[in-house]
Amino acid sequence: MFRSLHMKLVLIMVLLIISLMTVVGAFLMNAVVRYYLDDFNTRMSSMFSAQDLYEDLTSPYEGEENGVEGLQDVLRANMGELGVDGRTRYYFILDGTTGAYLAGSDDQLGQSLDKSPNVLRALATGEPATGSDITADFMDVAIPITRGEVPYIIQIYDNRQTVTELNSSIFMLIIQALIFGLICSVLLSFLLAKTMITPIERLTAGAKRVASGDFSRKLEVASKDEIGVLTATFNSMARQLQATIREAENERNKLDTLFLHMTDGVVAFSREGGVIQKNPAAEDMLGRRILPEDTYESLFGDLAPLDQILSLEQPSYQEAERTAGNRSLELLLAPFDQESGQGGVMVVIHDVTTQRRNEEMRREFVANVSHELRTPLTNIRSYAETLVDSAGDIPPAMEKNFLGVILNESDRMTHIVQDLLTLSRFDSGRSELKLERFSFSAAVRDIYNAVLMDAQRHGHTLTLEIAADVPDIVGDRDRVLQVMMNVVSNAIKYTPDDGQIAISAGRNPLRVWMEVSDNGIGIPETDRPRIFERFYRVDKARSRESGGTGLGLSIAKEIVDRHEGIIALVDRPGPGTTIRIELPIEGPAHGK
Ligand code: ADP
Secondary structure (H helix, E strand, C coil), rough: CCCCCCHHHHHHHHHHHHHHHHHHHHHHHHHHHHHHHHHHHHHHHHHHCHHHHHHHCCCCCCCCCCHHHHHHHHHHCHHHHHHCCCCEEEEEEEECCCCCEEECCCCCHHHCCCCCCHHHHHHHHHHCCCCCCCCCCEEEEEEEEECEEEEEEEEEEEEEEHHHHHHCCCCCCCCHHHHHHHHHHHHHHHHHHHHHHHHHHHHHHHHHHHHHHEEEHHHHCCCCCHHHHHHHHHHHHHHHHHHHHHHHHHHHHHHHHHHHHHCCEEEEEECCEEEEECCCCCCHHHHCCCCCCCCCHHHHCCCCCCCHHHCCEEEECCCEEEECCEEEEEEEEEEEEECCCCCCCEEEEEEHHHHHHEEEEEHHHHHHHHHHHHHHHHHHHHHHHHHHHHCCCCHHHHHHHHHHCCCCCCHHHHHHHHHHHHHHHHCCCCCCCCEEEEEHHHHHHHHHHHHHHHHHHCCCCCEEECCCCCCCEEEEEHHHHHHHHHHHHHHHHHHCCCCCCEEEEEEEECEEEEEECCCCCCCCCCHHHHCCCCCCCHHHHHHHHHCCCCHHHHHHHHHHHHHEEEEEEEECCCCEEEEEEEEEECCCCCCC
C-alpha cells in the first residue's frame, strides 16, 4: 500500500505534521507551566518581601491572644493580591517548629496535605522557600515568620488547576490544528500528485510500453519543468532505441539469411559445449540432423578437445579433416568472443569433395599421360637402338619391320597428343562448335558405310535401322560424326570376331537418338560409371593393342555435353554393350 509515491508522500506529510504539532504542543505546554510557575514565584516573593505585608504578619495586635487568628486576618485581607481564591489557590498557616496545620483558607485540604518540600526546607533553614518542581502537580511557597515570638510558616498552595485547564485548551487546540493540518496535507498531496506524480506515472507507463517493445506512442510533453525535460528526453531516447533495435534486427536478419543460405556449414557451441547455432549446410555436409541434445563432444570431440580450442588465441584456429559418407570435409575450429567470457567455439565446415576428386584426377591424369607417352617412346628408342647397333647386319625385311614399328609407335604418340590437344581445347573453352543444320540420318548412314568393310573383315553382322521421321538437326557435323565413329569403332573393337552389331536411330519430341549395341565383351558393372573418364580403360592391354588411347569416350562426352545432349551406357540384359547418344534437334540451348 505504501509503495506508491502518492501514499509515501501522504505518509511523509502526515508524519511531518504530527511530529511538528507534537513538538510545538510539548514546547508550548511546557512554556505555559514554566511561565505560570515563574509568575507564581515572582509574585509570592515580591508580596512577602514587601514591607507592609511583612509587618502586618509579624506584628501582633495589641492584646492579641491567638497569633493564628491575627495571621488569618492579615492573609484574608490580602487574599486578592495573593491570588487566593479558595478554588485553585489556598493559604495555610503551619506551626513554625513542627509544620503542623493550624489554620487556612480550606481546613479540609490543609489537614490532608503532606508537608511539601518547600515547607520542609523552610522548617529546616528558617528561610523562605520558593520554587516548585515543574513535574509536580502543585506549586507552593513556604514563608517562615515569627508573630508574638511564636514561629509560624505561611504556605501559599496552588493546585495548578488553572495551568492544567490552560494546557488542556492548548492540547485541544493542537489536536484541532493537527486535524486541520492532516486534511490540508492530504489535499496538498493530491495536488502534488496531480502536478508531479501523474506525469511520473505516465512516464512509468511509457517506459513499460517501451520495455515490452511497443514504440508506437509518444509521450506528451505537458510542461517545461524538470519532468517535462525528462519526458522529452525519454521520447528521444525511445526514438533512438527504436532506431537501434531496427538496425540490429536488420543486421540480424541479414546474418540469419546469410547463415541459412551459405554453402559452408557452420555450427556454434557454448563454452559448455552445447549447440547454440547451426545451419542447414552443416547438417547436409555431416549427413545427419543436429539435435538440441547434441554437444561438441558428440559431434567433433574426436577432432580436438573443447578446452584446447577455447584456449587458442584469436585469430588462431585449428584445422581438421573428416569424411562423412562419400564427402571429404575440411573443418576449421576457432574460439569466438573470448573477451566477454561468454563466447564459445565455432566450427566451419567446407565440402572439399570436388576439390579432392579434381586433385586426384589431375594426379591420375598426369601419371596416365606420362605412362601413355613413355610406352611408345621406349619402344621407338629400343627399336631405333637395335637398328643403330646392328647397322647392315640385319636382314632388310626385319629392318623394314622395325622401322614399321617405329612409325606405328610415333603415329600412336601423335594420336595421343592430338586427342590431348582436343581435350585441352575443350577444357580451355577454345574449341568452338561450328553449328549448322545437317541430316542426322544421313550422318548415321555415312558412319555405317564407313565401318561396314572393317566390320565385315572381323566377320561381324552390322545392321542399320533408322526411323523414317528422323529430322535434320543443328550441330557441329564433324564433331557429331567423330562421336558416332568412336562409339561404333569401340563396338567393333570390343566384340570378338563374328559378333552382332546393331546401329539404330530415331527421335523424341525434342531430340534425336542413336544407339549402338553389340554382343561383345561388355563392360563390368564396377567399370561402367568410369568409362567416360580420361584414360580409363577396362582392359589396358586389349585397348592398346587395338590402337585405343582411353581418351575416345571422354572426348565424345565433351562434344555431346557441348551440344547439351546425353551419351550414356544403356542397361540391357544379356552380353555386350549398348551406348546411346541423344542430341537436341534445335542444337544447344534448345534441347530441354
Ligand atoms: P579406347 O581408346 O581405349 O577405346 P575409349 O574412351 O573409347 O578408349 O573407351 C574406354 C574404354 O571403355 C575402353 O578401353 C573399353 O575398355 C571400354 N569400352 C568402350 N566401348 C566398349 C564396348 N563397346 N564394349 C566393351 N568395352 C567398351
